[in-house]
Amino acid sequence: MSQLRSRARQSTSDEALVRALYEEHGRALLAYATRLTGDRAAAEDVVQETLIRAWRHPEVLTNGKGSVRGWLLTVTRNIVTDRYRAKASRPTEVAEVSETAAAPSVQRDHAEQIVDSMVLMEALDQLSPDHRDVLVEIYYRGHTVTETAGRLGIPEGTVKSRAHYALKALREKYARRPGGTPARLQEVVV
Template sequence: MEAPVTDDRLLHQRIAGGEEAALGELYDRFAPLVFGLSARITRDRSAAEDITQEVFISFWERPLAFDPGRGTLRAWLATIAHRRAVDHVRAQERRKASVLGPRLVEPEPERLEDAVLSRQEADGVRLAVGKLPDDLREVIELAYYRGRTYRQVAEELGLPEGTAKSRIRTGLRRLADALTEEGA
């Protein structure tokens, strides 16, 4: 389990040093995670592709925004992707509300293979979330399945914001470890 953390730190150092090949390695390693999370939240393949690109460009431009002492690179990238995807969904909802008023818009149908892959990934994540301790599972479900910000999670559960943030980070770290063990 120590090797991925060491690899991530080395990869981070290489990117911070401006090594373009390291960015390619980062993308190859984490793009499926970033894209999958973005696609699940936005339910829009094109938006998920854009968000994935934005996450990696942002990391390339500001690699020191990631602090390896505070968590894994995988969890950090997932958090950034989650935030951007939630922001995208909120912006879309505001846009639809202002243009369409109270009318509902039907989502575009998914391609069958995308739906199957998304379903398998979602089932694996759901199982891993279900195995978390109650306090961690609760914050992860609110943040990632219900689209709440850490502030909203804190408010809803009556927790200090720092506690909510900490539990979300810890929950993500445990999820990443569990999914890595399962080969996801």
């Protein structure tokens, strides 16, 4: 038992990291994976692998919350894509994921998607909550100006102007991103 206890101490920080990711991003990841796979059990497997990949790449997690979320979501989607691409239902050899990496072209696709997603999520995260809420209601939840005004309890004119400034601010933040894919990001593409 004493051996087990000392192992438990060693792994505390690893487990804390995984727990923190799960607590903060788990709902988003599982909902997304469930929609993509149409299968809750398969989705849980995908989320498990996503969290494991994040744990293996702690350098990704030093970014802001938004880009961490963007990274995780894109990895989730890539895992689903790769599994369908692989067609055959084979077990995931988790100890060797890096050795069974997808073909280079797929990796390149993944790299661009991941960077796009990270940059955009980071930009969204930097919007003021008021602006972001309007954008989420209108774009991601598909509500009209009138419905959004009702849901957020603000006048329609405010909804329109917030949507406008949110989109413009996003474009500015997005346009200011550094060109090309930073090497550091490519290294963490999984």
